[in-house]
Amino acid sequence: MPQGSSLTAGLLILSEQKIDRIETRLENIEALLRNSAHQPIPAPATRTTQYHSVFLSTVDTGTTSTPDFGTPDAGSVFGSNSVITQQTSFANELIEDVMQRNSLQDVDPRMSEALANLRQIMELQRQSPITYGPRFPLQQSLPPGGLRQLEMPPVDVVVSLLRSIKSSTPGLFTFLCYFFAVKDFSNLCRQVYFPIEDFSDAVFIIVNIGLYYLFLECLPEGHNSYLHTVRINLETALANINLFMPTTIENIQALLLGSFYATDVCRPSVAWQLNTAATLMCQMAGFHRRNSHVMHSPEEADTRAILFWHTYMADKAMSIRLGRASVIQDLEIDIPRSFNFHGNLSMEIRALTATWLRGATFQSRVYEQLLCPAALARPTAEIAERARLLAHECHQMEIEAKENRELAIASREKMRTSPLVDIYVKCDQVQLLSTLTLIYQAIPSPEGSGSRICDECIETARRATYAHLECIGSLQNDAFARTSYIHRNLVLTPFAPFFILFCYIIETLATEDLKLLQEFSTSIQGFDNASEATAKLVKLCRVISDVAALYVEAKSHQQDAMEDIGGEFDTYLSQLGFLPVADQTADANVGVDNMSVLAEDPQVSQVTDWMSGSRNWFGLLDYDVSQIGEHDQQPI
Secondary structure: OOOOHHHHHHHHHHHHHHHHHHHHHHHHHHHHHHOOOOOOOOOOOOOOOOOOOOOHOOOOOOOOOOOOOOOOOOOOOOOOOOOOOOOOOOHHHHHHHHHHHHHHHHHOHHHHHHHHHHHHHHOOOOOOOOOOOOOOOOOOOOOOOOOOHOOOOOHHHHHHEEEHHHHHOOOHHHHHHHHHHOOOOHHHHHHHHHOOOOOOOOHHHHHHHHHHHHHHHOOOOOOOHHHHHHHHHHHHHHHHOOOOOOOHHHHHHHHHHHHHHHHOOOOOOHHHHHHHHHHHHHHHHHOOOOHOOOOOOOHHHHHHHHHHHHHHHHHHHHHHOOOOOOOOOOOOOOOOOOOOOOOHHHHHHHHHHHHHHHHHHHHHHHHHHHOHHHHOOOOOHHHHHHHHHHHHHHHHHHHHHHHHHHHHHHHHHHHHHOOOHHHOOHHHHHHHHHHHHHHHOOOOOOOOOOOOHHHHEEEEEHHHHHHHHHHHOOOOOHHHHHHHHHHHHHHOOOOHHHHHHHHHHHHOOOOHHHHHHHHHHHHOHHHOOOHHHHHHHHHHHHHHHHHHHHHHHHHHHHHHHHHHHHHHHHHHHHHHHHOOOOOOOOOOOOOHHHHHHHOHHHHHHHHHHHHHHHHHHHHHOOOOOOOOOOOOOOOO
């Protein structure tokens, strides 16, 4: 061969090798960028964004005399820094390319709509969570003369209702008076309606919250303006409450009832602030110490214990929802873990609250051992072992809770109490199973399994969803009961089973689970006007349910076009953490020190991706989702 030809051939070989090396490096960079979408990235400084919604425009809120804390009223599940708030520029360019090079509309317009929805969800991760101006939608500016200048419902209406409840079966109002040790509500009403001297802010709050729940049950049709009046009063009072007021029984009751109400109207951040103030008061007054109780009469000591354990339950139960360690440390408590109620309902309520107390403590431990940053930093094997121990304990609690629930339900049916009581009696099973689903989520599936979800996790998710369908079905005839149930059981305690079912469907194309997912989504439709968080939950569940249905359809067809669409779904879902990233990182991780841990332990990567997807889903309730699904008009 001539020397020139040999040289040319050699140069060609070198050029091809160089091109191959460049392509390899590009593939490695692409793999690294894809992987980085599943690793926490510090969020940028939060910017305040006003959220304009029909829920906030029902009344002129004016200005408040207390500073706005600037926290999202919907409450972040893991805090603003825990939700993945940034995606790589590669991911966005990839999505643009997907939309441009595929004529999805020619195959099925619904496919294009579903992919557009997924893209919008990804875009949300680049934004900061919304923060609301007013902390309550109906709060008004405080009048110059203070709370006593606010309008109250007619006194004759209140007196008539208070008389009627004495001869009627116990309802939610009666249970609340038991729960929060409000012993003479009529006298508190007299202080507000016929003030001989100035009444405290706490008395005003207790009276208006009591009237709110009384009106919900007993007010005749056509008198909703009275309900609206007390809501304005109590929201204005709570928004202007002095968190440094003296430590008294009434002040603690007002804070606790305010926290209870804030939970019912889906303001968990405010509920946490009010409950924390009550907690600090209880601790300063020694409500949690035995040596403090001996200085009081048995009845007063019981009241102090009841109030403390209520602050304790709320503090512990909100750990998972808000992603915060509880304020109260168990090692500081030496009073008996029980409620000593007095009266006709004492036995049933004592059994029920014992279950709630243990459940709240358990939820806090789940956060501390599995979900907090320190727990997630532990080795995968240790996390899985913790989860197994917690799951065993949860099963024992489930047996105990069932016995107490049956006792309370039998008593309720015998007394024919209000159906609103069912929210708090029957629905604790949904929370328990949802928590158990979260626990099993931390256990990796066996190697070679077709899903990242272990069998126990998906089975518990199914049980929780069936329990939800039964619960919400029993509340069919009471709109408030259904709304309160959604707030407490699907929003306050994030309903992990929905996320689990969705991911399992994406991984296995399970049609029976798809039907169950769609049933869940259908069960909460129609409650868009209940609150901001509920409206977002309803919309996101519908969008995600539609995505699951279309994904199964795309993957089930063998045509080239549909197969290509299935691949595009994979791209979006992987970037969101709903699917594992393809195992293309072996070469990419060579020589990259900061990726070595993930490369060495695939299970660590699996759990990290899994939990990041979970955070993405729960964290979406903190964002403005008004544009998602707007183009999606046809049900799937």
